[in-house]
Amino acid sequence: MNIDPNTVPLKIEEELNIHLLHEYFQQHAPQVGEVKGISRFTGGYSNLTYNLQTDNKEYVLRRPPVGANIKSAHDMGREFRVLSLLKPQYAKIPTPIFYCESADIIGSPFYVMEKLQGTILRAFNAPKMNIAAETMHSVSESLVDNLVALHALDIQATGLNQLGKPEGYVQRQVEGWIKRYSTAETDKIETINTVAKWIESYQPRDQKPALLHNDYKHDNVILNPDNLSQIIGVLDWEMATVGDPLMDLGATLAYWFEAGEGDVFKHYNLTWLPGNFTRKQLIARYTEKSGRDLSDILFYYVFGLFKNAVIAQQIYHRWKQGHSKDTRFGALLPMIKLSGEKAMQAINTGEM
Secondary structure (H helix, E strand, C coil), rough: CCCCEEEEEHHHCCCCCCCHHHHHHHHHHHHHHCCEEEECCCCCCCCCEEEEEECCCECCCEEECCCCCHHHHHHHHHHHHHHHHCCCCCCCCCEEEEEEECCCCCCCCCCEEEECCCCCCCCCCCCHCCCCCHHHHHHHHHHHHHHHHCCCCCCCHHHHHHHHHCCCCHHHHHHHHHHHHHHHCCCCHHHHHHHHHHHHHHCCCCCCEEECCCCCHHHHHEEEEEEEEEEEEECCCCCCECCCHHHHHHHHHHHHCCCCCCCCHHHCCCCCCCCCCHHCCCCCCHHHHHHHCCCCCHHHHHHHHHHHHHHHHHHHHHHHHHCCCHHHHHHCHHHHHHHHHHHHHHHHHHHC
């Protein structure tokens, strides 16, 4: 049996009942075959992703994290529906196979999809790969161009408009993420609270609505191993919706830390590696390729930093409640604080 090097054996609390899974597959998805082994993909802080090894093929199973109660962010049925709607319009995603609503099989709803084979650049592996600066520059170009292509999909003609309500999207997001932070707050962080007030008072210009991935970054794309500048797959559609596309771009920019901007972020991204775009270069290419008005991009960048801080805070909150023993989760507080500091710096200087 081949073992995927990007996976690790399951901990006791992560183990899935292979026999129940096999019985379920026999009845609902016999094409999957008999599961011979299960391991978990490393990386990621949200939904859990497992590698299913069968007699002659591998599949991917997605389920919510243990202890999560944020239905909108961990709705497996919705994520499966996103993939099902998107696949006929956009080839660079795994084919969804089936969705199980019952929690009786593995303790929560889950879905299974095909496994795409390729290279994923992550914070822990990319620095060791000695990737040439020219290659990283090409990867940056491909990332931006692919995001523009996603935002260019006709959400009306394709039916993707079913995934959300574009009207009032920015205001709902601002209000919703501020509320989420308040619910998950553990430490008083003045910068985060100040940023929350700023984004609440800012009203960006309206943009033509588009499909949003909402977590678009290096480690959510699969690259061709023989040509890293070619994207063959985009993963993690759990937060996909329709709305203002610059919210998507702002989320990407918020992940895009440059060299010298804080060593703590080197554990979470790889955009500091030589050859990557700067944020200004990323904005310039998106503007050129999309033709959109980016006059208010500062707001979207600041909101992206705030949202990332809230996501990390929610995970940190679950860890403090004892729902996870993952040491990575317990080390998130410095990242939350640094996100607030970066957001305040951008607000005060008007620069990114």
